[in-house]
Amino acid sequence: MIEKITKSFIDKYGVAPTVFRSPGRVNIIGEHTDYNNGFVLPAAIDKNIYVAISKRDDNQVNLYAADFDEDFSTGIQNIKKAAVQWPNYILGVIDQLQKEGCNLGGFNLMIDGDVPIGAGLSSSAAVECATAFAMNQVFSLGLDKIKMVHLSQKAEHVFAGVNCGIMDQFASMLGKKDHVIKLDCRNLNYEYIPFKLDNYKIVLFNTNVKHNLASSEYNVRRQQCEEAVAIINQFHPEVKSLRDVNKDMLDKYIATGYPLIYQRSKYVVEENERLLAACKDLEQGNISALGQRMYQTHHGLSMEYEVSCKELDFLVDYVKKIPGVAGARMMGGGFGGCTINLVKEEIIEELINAASIVYEHSMKLPLTTYIAMIENGTGDCKQKENLLT
Ligand code: GLA
Numbered sequence: 001m002i003e004k005i006t007k008s009f010i011d012k013y014g015v016a017p018t019v020f021r022s023p024g025r026v027n028i029i030g031e032h033t034d035y036n037n038g039f040v041l042p043a044a045i046d047k048n049i050y051v052a053i054s055k056r057d058d059n060q061v062n063l064y065a066a067d068f069d070e071d072f073s074t075g076i077q078n079i080k081k082a083a084v085q086w087p088n089y090i091l092g093v094i095d096q097l098q099k100e101g102c103n104l105g106g107f108n109l110m111i112d113g114d115v116p117i118g119a120g121l122s123s124s125a126a127v128e129c130a131t132a133f134a135m136n137q138v139f140s141l142g143l144d145k146i147k148m149v150h151l152s153q154k155a156e157h158v159f160a161g162v163n164c165g166i167m168d169q170f171a172s173m174l175g176k177k178d179h180v181i182k183l184d185c186r187n188l189n190y191e192y193i194p195f196k197l198d199n200y201k202i203v204l205f206n207t208n209v210k211h212n213l214a215s216s217e218y219n220v221r222r223q224q225c226e227e228a229v230a231i232i233n234q235f236h237p238e239v240k241s242l243r244d245v246n247k248d249m250l251d252k253y254i255a256t257g258y259p260l261i262y263q264r265s266k267y268v269v270e271e272n273e274r275l276l277a278a279c280k281d282l283e284q285g286n287i288s289a290l291g292q293r294m295y296q297t298h299h300g301l302s303m304e305y306e307v308s309c310k311e312l313d314f315l316v317d318y319v320k321k322i323p324g325v326a327g328a329r330m331m332g333g334g335f336g337g338c339t340i341n342l343v344k345e346e347i348i349e350e351l352i353n354a355a356s357i358v359y360e361h362s363m364k365l366p367l368t369t370y371i372a373m374i375e376n377g378t379g380d381c382k383q384k385e386n387l388l389t
Contacts, residue, residue, distance in 0.1 A: 017052035022130035024121035034165025044175020049113035092159025120337025125168035128152035175377035209336035291327020298329035307334030
């Protein structure tokens, strides 16, 4: 991929680029908790977005997306939201950098990668983080990774219109090989936990469903959580987010008057507790306990938080009956994308074959599968000198 993007870049712009990469992510447990100041347990994976970049002498900004075979050009003094979506993940970051007072000039930027789009593996966060990292290096901006995480998240809010939490950008930027990140979204304290699964691997099943509902319903869930906090805050001024809420408070102030809000906030409060227990399971190497908690999370996401869909539910139900699958659940924002499964190595091939047939037959959609390895976060890529001559 590095060679491919370097070659295409030279063919297109006639100069050698510097190449950077930022990975997609998985999340073991802790879903829809990040924007509630809760905990998440993500990791960066071996699928990346690559950004090749070279500075220009003028103020021109030329972008090219290999996936769409599309160009987009503008001026560095004229960065605004584009009508097509893909440039917005790049322009949104440039906009944020400029708002921070960074002095940027023109550049050529090409983007390519193997993070599937719309699969819930955070391809958009990977584009934002790769762009932020590339700009930081090429224009010597002196930003640290946490600053770039914040800028990338803000770019998603302002230019992509999704009021996302911080998990995806954090995991993409700060992932560590063979470790999951236990991230406290209240204060961004984090800890790397070794992800040792004996002979289990992370297998992703992509439903190939991309629901338009995803971004609008995501923002609605966020508002519902904020509503619960606002109600409780009237009685407990110290409560600033669902992180500060316990089940007694929910029962006392929310249960009777606000059944839907109760359902949503109860899931979030329980998910935070589940994550802390899951970290203990992981430390003790208790994969089957961890797996059971993933099933519980799926149940909550499907029945209480209501962000699943029939294809995701089908895949989780299907693997539940199979010995050798420790646990599974839908992953990410929901309404489509992937399930994450912990699967014993020796049954992976058989499981993928069987699940593909059953899924395609029942849901009339292809099943795409990936075995995810945990890798390092955002970084630069070594260039092959011979390509540049
Ligand atoms: C999306 C968002 C994240 C997070 C998850 C749900 O991936 O970008 O911030 O909220 O959904 O856990």
